[in-house]
Every structure is written in C-alpha cells, then in structure tokens.
Amino acid sequence: MSSLRHWVWLSTRGPAPGMYAARILHHFGTPEGAYFAGREELQACPGLPEKVRQALEDKDLSQADQILAQCEALGIWVLTCQDAAYPQRLGQLDSAPCVLYGRGRLPQMDQEAAVALVGARQASPYGIMAAGRLGLDLARQGALVVSGMAQGVDAAALRGALRGGGRVVSVLGSGIDVIYPAGHGDLYEDVAAAGALLSEYPPGTPPTGPHFPVRNRLIAGLSLGVLVVEGSQTSGALITARWALEQGRDVFAVPGGIDAPLSQGPNGLIRRGEAKLIQDAWDVVEEYAALYPDKLHPKTPLAPGAARARLEGRESPPPVPPQQKEPAPARLVVDLGKDPEALTDDQAALLRALQARGEQSADDLVEATGIPARRVLSALTLLQVRQWVAEAGRRFTTLVELKEDRTHPPRG
Incomplete structure (x- = not known):
C-alpha cells in the first residue's frame, strides 16, 4: 500500500x-x-x-x-483511488483523480442511482423552479442528486433534493474548506450532514475559473446520467453534458422557450439527439428503475402548491376533518444492522437520544449528543421531511424505532 x-x-x-x-x-x-x-x-x-x-x-x-x-x-477525510470506498464509476475514467478530499459521509456511489443536475448560475425563475422541483422529486423517487455548489440551478437542485429527504453529493471547484459562493455556508453544512462534499483540490485552494470545467468531469463521472436544466451553448452545464457524452453517460434536458437564451443549451442537446427530453423526474428515474428496483420507485407528483410549500420549507400536514381521527400508523423500524446507510451519523445520534430520553427540545439534543446546534437543526429538518420525527411546541419525538446490531459500536 x-x-x-x-x-x-x-x-x-x-x-x-x-x-x-x-x-x-x-x-x-x-x-x-x-x-x-x-x-x-x-x-x-x-x-x-x-x-x-x-x-x-x-x-x-x-x-x-x-x-x-x-x-x-x-476534519477533512482523504480518499485515494486504491481505497475500497473510492467510487469505481469514477475510477473508470481516463482522467480520474488519484485523491479526493471530502466532508460528510460519502454514499456507496456505485450502488446508487446518482443523477447529476446542472444548469446556469444566473438562472431564470423557470430554471430555479424546475431545478428545485426536479431535485425534490428525484430524491422522493429514490435517486441521489449530484451537483456543484454554484448559485442558481445547482443550489436549487441541492435544496430541492434535501427537502425531498434524499442524499446529495456536491463536487466543488475549490478546497473543501472554502465556501463559494460565500453566502452558501448553510447549504454546505446541510449537504455535509445529508451526504458529502467532494473536491480533488486540497484545503485552502481558491475557486479560480479554470477549476470548474475540470471539476465538471467528476460531476458527470460520479453519475449515471446528467440532467441539464438551463444553460447557454458555452455554459458550464453544457461542458458537463459533453463530459457525460464522452464518458458514455446518459444526458437529459429540460426543454425551454425557443426565444429563451438560457434554453439554447438544453434545446440544442435535444435537437441533436444527444439528450432525452424530460418533463418530470420519472422521465429520468424510469431509465434506471430496472437496475435499482430496491431503491427507485414511482411516486405521484406533489401538486404544484404542495411542492412549492415543501421547497419553501413551509409544508404542514393537512388538517384532520372534524369528528375524524387518523388511524395510528404502524411504527416504522429503521434497522441500521441491515442498512447502515439509512441515516447520517447526526440523524442516528438524534434518534438514539429521542428513543432513550423521549420528548426533547433542540437544546436538549445538543447537550445529549454533543453535536453543534446548526447540525442538530439541519438533521432534525431532514428527519421531519422523511416523517421520522415529529415536532410539537418546539419539542421533538421520534416516530420510528431505531434498531442496531449491538455487536458493533454505534456510530456518531
């Protein structure tokens, strides 16, 4: 070695x-x-x-x-191409990096239906809406969303996937410790809590222009397919699509208006037969459903208002009609012995604390787990989205039973 x-x-x-x-x-x-x-x-x-x-x-x-x-x-981990955790999907590339730096917990990428979702930084309102909705529905249907961290489509896609309760991976054009754009600190933490931040650049590396086209080969290489939402003919999103075509990956595109400058890229891919036209997330997911039957599943799309509410973080359960009581649902068992990747370390630690102590406030959970408040709140949000934790009066209770193989020490 x-x-x-x-x-x-x-x-x-x-x-x-x-x-x-x-x-x-x-x-x-x-x-x-x-x-x-x-x-x-x-x-x-x-x-x-x-x-x-x-x-x-x-x-x-x-x-x-x-x-x-x-x-x-x-607290940045280093992964080399000789390590078992290094994604073989990426290692097959002629330009595969020999070292990856990361934060969070990298999913077993070769076992995931990973879809890259990319597009313009200065996206239109249509592009932001489409990216958020597609990220949300891809996650709800079991796909893993891969993207960059740029403003516009990238950020909307990641936030949508997080709101859908999914895992995400973001590939950076800078060092892991360099937050770019500067206002994305919260998104960085949320991605690291629900998946992983990746870079081939060492800590401290600034986000210089030439890094991003090179970085895009990794976004494509980690994924089964690349979905282009918006972008000009010379945009970074189209560079990612070119990498995908060279690597033998699938390419998908969201159509746009014939006079919309940011739809020239995806419309051109469709016109040349290089991309499949998609209108919803299932148009992408169905391509891989037979390969990942245990992970991918069709779900009825949320109504536009419900999707918008979830993306804006203001979703609430529907009211119970008078004189009716909802039947108590069977308690879901989350077995980490069978599926160790079902939860992030932070989520597992919070469920352990709630299971052992009962109803707790966020401050109680910070004290019980030793996890910083920002990460506790992020993990609780994702657990609520999955309907595994309920909140009432700023206190939280678990809706699932956590089961673990006690022959191994718990994570976290």
Whole structure:
C-alpha cells in the first residue's frame, strides 16, 4: 500500500494534476514509482504536458505533509483511488483523480442511482423552479442528486433534493474548506450532514475559473446520467453534458422557450439527439428503475402548491376533518444492522437520544449528543421531511424505532 503523503504529492503535480494522475499511475504503477523516477524515466511517460513533467521532478514532500495536517485539523477525510470506498464509476475514467478530499459521509456511489443536475448560475425563475422541483422529486423517487455548489440551478437542485429527504453529493471547484459562493455556508453544512462534499483540490485552494470545467468531469463521472436544466451553448452545464457524452453517460434536458437564451443549451442537446427530453423526474428515474428496483420507485407528483410549500420549507400536514381521527400508523423500524446507510451519523445520534430520553427540545439534543446546534437543526429538518420525527411546541419525538446490531459500536 502506498503512503498517503505520496498520493497527495502526486495529486499536486502541475496544473490540473488530477487530469493526468491515471496516466502517470498506469505508467509507473504507484505514486512512489513516479516519485523516485528520474528525468529520463519521466520523459518516457507519454502524454504529459511539460509543466507536469517538471512538477514531477520536484520531490519535496513538505506540501503534502502540510495538506495532510490541514485535513486533520479541519476534519477533512482523504480518499485515494486504491481505497475500497473510492467510487469505481469514477475510477473508470481516463482522467480520474488519484485523491479526493471530502466532508460528510460519502454514499456507496456505485450502488446508487446518482443523477447529476446542472444548469446556469444566473438562472431564470423557470430554471430555479424546475431545478428545485426536479431535485425534490428525484430524491422522493429514490435517486441521489449530484451537483456543484454554484448559485442558481445547482443550489436549487441541492435544496430541492434535501427537502425531498434524499442524499446529495456536491463536487466543488475549490478546497473543501472554502465556501463559494460565500453566502452558501448553510447549504454546505446541510449537504455535509445529508451526504458529502467532494473536491480533488486540497484545503485552502481558491475557486479560480479554470477549476470548474475540470471539476465538471467528476460531476458527470460520479453519475449515471446528467440532467441539464438551463444553460447557454458555452455554459458550464453544457461542458458537463459533453463530459457525460464522452464518458458514455446518459444526458437529459429540460426543454425551454425557443426565444429563451438560457434554453439554447438544453434545446440544442435535444435537437441533436444527444439528450432525452424530460418533463418530470420519472422521465429520468424510469431509465434506471430496472437496475435499482430496491431503491427507485414511482411516486405521484406533489401538486404544484404542495411542492412549492415543501421547497419553501413551509409544508404542514393537512388538517384532520372534524369528528375524524387518523388511524395510528404502524411504527416504522429503521434497522441500521441491515442498512447502515439509512441515516447520517447526526440523524442516528438524534434518534438514539429521542428513543432513550423521549420528548426533547433542540437544546436538549445538543447537550445529549454533543453535536453543534446548526447540525442538530439541519438533521432534525431532514428527519421531519422523511416523517421520522415529529415536532410539537418546539419539542421533538421520534416516530420510528431505531434498531442496531449491538455487536458493533454505534456510530456518531
């Protein structure tokens, strides 16, 4: 097994090093093989830009050691392409990064019906509505939503998926610790609590322009298909669609008005036969339903008003008619022994506390679990969306029974 510092060293060699890591590893076998290679051996590695070759001649490991120290201090995990948790769907790419940095808990991506949802930063109201609604319904039907973290379509898609109670993965064009756009701090925390933040760039890396087109290959590579909501012919969303086509992934597109500038991209994909026209989330999900029968399931779309209420976070249960009582539902059992990925660590810790202590306030749960208040509130929101936790008078109770394999220590 190669040392982590040599993996990190390799991942920082030259501009866009992740684009060439697979090629270097194919030639030298291991990061150490590249590290100890001399100039003549490096010249023999085909297809490398001169700047990358020159960077490989720099054998100083101090930058790698500093990066690993930063990761430890910031709670950022490091995943190499030799690790079992590294997504093989991504590892199949010729330009697969050799190192990924992350926060949260990365789902088992190769077992998920992951759909990338991308579009314009300066999206129209139609684009924001479509992205939020599609993210919501994809999550309700069992898909995992992958996106960036940009304003506009990306953010709307992630928020919609979170409101749908789904898991999400966001791939960044900066270091994991760099919040961009600056106003998305809450969304960062929510994504990390319900899924994972990923980047091939080490901590502290700023969000410079060239990072994003390169980053887009990872959004496509992690997914079965890419859904384009809005974008011009030269937008980043269309770059992601191009990556998807090159990687043999499916491409879907939301049609728009013939005179709408931001619909030129998706309309063009449909016109050229490169994308399937979609009108709702099931148009995407049905493509994978036979492959993931235990995960994907059609659901009746929410009425427009109900969907809007959920996306705006103001959904409330329908009133019970007078003289009627709702039958008590059977208590759902969440068995972490059978499905360890059913809950995030924060959600599992909160359900343990509610199951052991009964009705609790948010402050009580912060004290009982040691989880920061922001994460407690985020996890409670997602549990309420899934109807696994109920709130009354600012106090919370569990609606499910948590079952665990006690031969292993609980997470969290």
